[in-house]
Amino acid sequence: MVKNKSIPIFEEGEFPLIQPIDLDGFRAHNRKKTKALIDKRMTEKEAIEKFVKDGDYIGFELYGTVRCPMSLTRELVRSGKKDFRIVGQGVHELDLMFAANQVKEIDFTYISLEVYGISDNMRRRVESGDVTKIVEWSNAAITWRFKAASMGVPFIATRNMLGTDTLKKSSAKVIECPFTHQKIALLPALIVDTGFIHVNRADIHGNCQIDGISGFAFEMSRACKNLIISTEEIVDTKEIRKHPDRTIIPYYLVDAVIHAPYGSWPGEMSGMYERDEPHYKMFVDMQKTKESMDEYMQEWVYGLPDHKALLDKVGKKRLQDLTL
């Protein structure tokens, strides 16, 4: 130890980590993942059976109703699995999972319906105590936590969150920077048990391309022990090899590839289709009470066996109208 040298810890967020950090365990897990170019295609049901269990820490990308893995979410709801610990980034998936009471603990950043106001599904579960633990973060902080995991390191420094109750109700720590001697917050790495990401195109091995903004796909895909990809299109690996600089998620990170056209419906998909505004507005109305939300879930989730049945129900005409 350097003589007489130590760094003060000025403050600690009061919550223990919902997901403890085990970097060596993560490394050992990653070592075992296959590096061979095998066919990873399967159905939503198969992927969730294989890679998700009660109590897992799960994560979704992207945000709001944009590029969300909705076909996987509906299957996750139908699976009846429960007691999930989740990272709460306000994606439409969570509305359904709250309705199904599958959420036990949340690393919370923002859960809301954006311009359409607060999520009543979220409020019901949080205010009733069904969700037993809520730890606060900012959007950047939670993404930097993924980034730390994606780098294989235990934390990332930030100047955000300092001085606020957001930090007090988090698991971050404030230390003195040993270089600048200023206060700095340390955000602990967040390793997700199973992550879900919807992409524009992928090959059967899981090499993925995303068009437009990439949200936090890069960071989250590298922070997951198991990664389930749904994709609008399956393309030949030759196409991937033509533009290797477009591969944002390389295949070795991916455990399952689900071909899910309109997989983000009723949300939008960059360059492919727009949000189904009438349907989403209907959802916004129905989520206001538990009773009407139950009806919505019955009609649009439980009452349908799979994604194909959902698309049939939405109808070709409607899907064509949404398509760009």
Place this chain on the structure above:
Amino acid sequence: MVKNKSIPIFEEGEFPLIQPIDLDGFRAHNRKKTKALIDKRMTEKEAIEKFVKDGDYIGFELYGTVRCPMSLTRELVRSGKKDFRIVGQGVHELDLMFAANQVKEIDFTYISLEVYGISDNMRRRVESGDVTKIVEWSNAAITWRFKAASMGVPFIATRNMLGTDTLKKSSAKVIECPFTHQKIALLPALIVDTGFIHVNRADIHGNCQIDGISGFAFEMSRACKNLIISTEEIVDTKEIRKHPDRTIIPYYLVDAVIHAPYGSWPGEMSGMYERDEPHYKMFVDMQKTKESMDEYMQEWVYGLPDHKALLDKVGKKRLQDLTL
């Protein structure tokens, strides 16, 4: 302060930082940079006059003879500016700068001619003491130092460099991770005074695209106070706006745009032209003694007024042969 809580510092690299960290100064500098879409085109000479002064900390991207800003380097040599502190990533630029004795202090990772062996220019300047300070890092470490600066934070954690003399002769520090209680190295942010990056194409404002591997262009471009871009092609901003997800360096980071076709010669440019192997082999031979290196410099750098004169000297035929 949290009662009785502090983190031990186990080890400290013995060198003070070659470039001290001033995050608030960096922020203030970045605030002042123009955000307007102005025409930033100028010549190599104008850019170096305007943005480089004796003693600056400067950085180059990429590596070896790949996508190097060579037209800017030759102008930097001709400028006679000196006492630079540099990040030593083994790029061909450094061979010329060592020959011209412009380098005073180095954050050293790897300086060599790869398969062609050690750089004699480097050896002459280091072993003679012309370079007065050498601080050691690994390739990843130096890039993570750029990454810390690019994030606006004072350090990045890593498990690399631990346990070695590389760390002892660096400016890194080893602390106990307050989350995992394992030892972890902290790499201090590296903010470059002026950086040089060569790209495939850019618009007149400095929005840049790079084909193939991106090396550390993303991180370094965001770690520079002044950023000088040379580009193979100038494209219309409309082209940039067609594929905004291809913009790896957005214009507001950029201070000068230099149109430099074959700007990486005698090195290669991804998808555009190959390395001039006969010329490079000649360079490898000539760099072996100070005398022949001086001849090389006279013929290929000092004896030419600018990049256009260099291309004329290389000749259309040769350039066409290299072109893919």
Place this chain on the structure above:
Amino acid sequence: MTQKYSPSELLICLASRVMEDGTTAFIGTGIPMLAASLAQAMHAPNLVPIFEFGGTGAILEKLPLAVGDMRTYNKALAASGICDVMETAQRGFVEFGFLGGAQIDKYGNLNSTVIGDHAHPKVRLPGSGGANDVGSSCWRTIAIMIHDKRRFMEKIDFVTTPGYLTGPGAREEAGLPENTGPYRVVTNLCVMGYDDVSKQMKLLSLNPGVTIEQVIENTGFKLLLADKITENTPPTDEELRILRKEVDPDGLYR
């Protein structure tokens, strides 16, 4: 004589006028988006809109409905991801940021997390989202609020997003970047700034038809008053024309 205008149109115009040319602004959906778009058309052609999920320098031909939707990177100069944008802000590249919230105190601290106790909330609010990041990293933040006593409070239930925290020097002491902090509060009643020395909220100008007394009555803490309190110009014909014809032709936010 000016045309009639809605309360939102007034807020949009007031927020728009605060932004300066040649700067960058973090844009959330709703009023900030319209304000930025209007500012670009009126006095700030070089104002660069930045959306937190990756869109930079978009041409806002259609109003985005969400901070990550396709319109936020329509013909943009760059479409990257949340880390890149948030780190760009942390490096000091983003001048203005917009904020909202359920509660604000005299130092501009904002609550968008809970009403009541965190463990047993009376109302669970949406959480920080990017708000804490905007409030930490941007040089100047502009809060857009509905003005009443239950929102402008002496002590707010939860500090989601830092204003001046406990007063002068507190941001720097906490480790937040130098010379940053709340700049304006735009409400349905007035525009407020902050006192240079005490960092406390100060009334600068009143919306048309509003009195100082009304503002004080609707503010739950002692509000400082500028030496000269002016009246805000109502939306001009030109502002309304651009807002209605170009910025929001479908009247989504009228």
Place this chain on the structure above:
Amino acid sequence: MTQKYSPSELLICLASRVMEDGTTAFIGTGIPMLAASLAQAMHAPNLVPIFEFGGTGAILEKLPLAVGDMRTYNKALAASGICDVMETAQRGFVEFGFLGGAQIDKYGNLNSTVIGDHAHPKVRLPGSGGANDVGSSCWRTIAIMIHDKRRFMEKIDFVTTPGYLTGPGAREEAGLPENTGPYRVVTNLCVMGYDDVSKQMKLLSLNPGVTIEQVIENTGFKLLLADKITENTPPTDEELRILRKEVDPDGLYR
């Protein structure tokens, strides 16, 4: 009877045989590149080459001349940057890494920084480059060395890249990832591994025509000997055919 082969061809074949199918390997230019390419053709079709500046899963139709050149991402599965690749290794995705150096000790620590004192070096060497990263992050590293006493030393001048440091448990104590470390040393004389308990270098097998005594004589520290020391098979006709016809048809590394 086998064909004649060059010393490099032997090294390439020995290094190639160490690599296993279905794994990843960090590839530097020169021998590791040829070894990986040969392994792909011989016994490891699913070996994934990773180049530190961003190329992953390239089809190696032409030999790269540098770790960042176009051939390192020729028809690759991904072309990203150094951070992504180095972080992928730090997350445990890279099984094998190749290393070289001017000096190595019995724990596999390597020096590629200086001969003599750091402040006043007798010879300044190229520095760590990616070597320290490979030696820290990869599960198993393979050193390729010229075998003589001035290189295999009791105490090396500078530890650029970690082997087992000072012995059993030292890597973990230093904070390096669990269960990682030196795996093989391939030289012009022999192939060595490391003792499971003492973590010291151990002779495993001899190159054709080389004796144990020769190896000991050219090693500057006490070398452990495996219970049974075998002889390395010389390059087979099939290996030489692939190496000369497919991997390196221009004979750049013959």
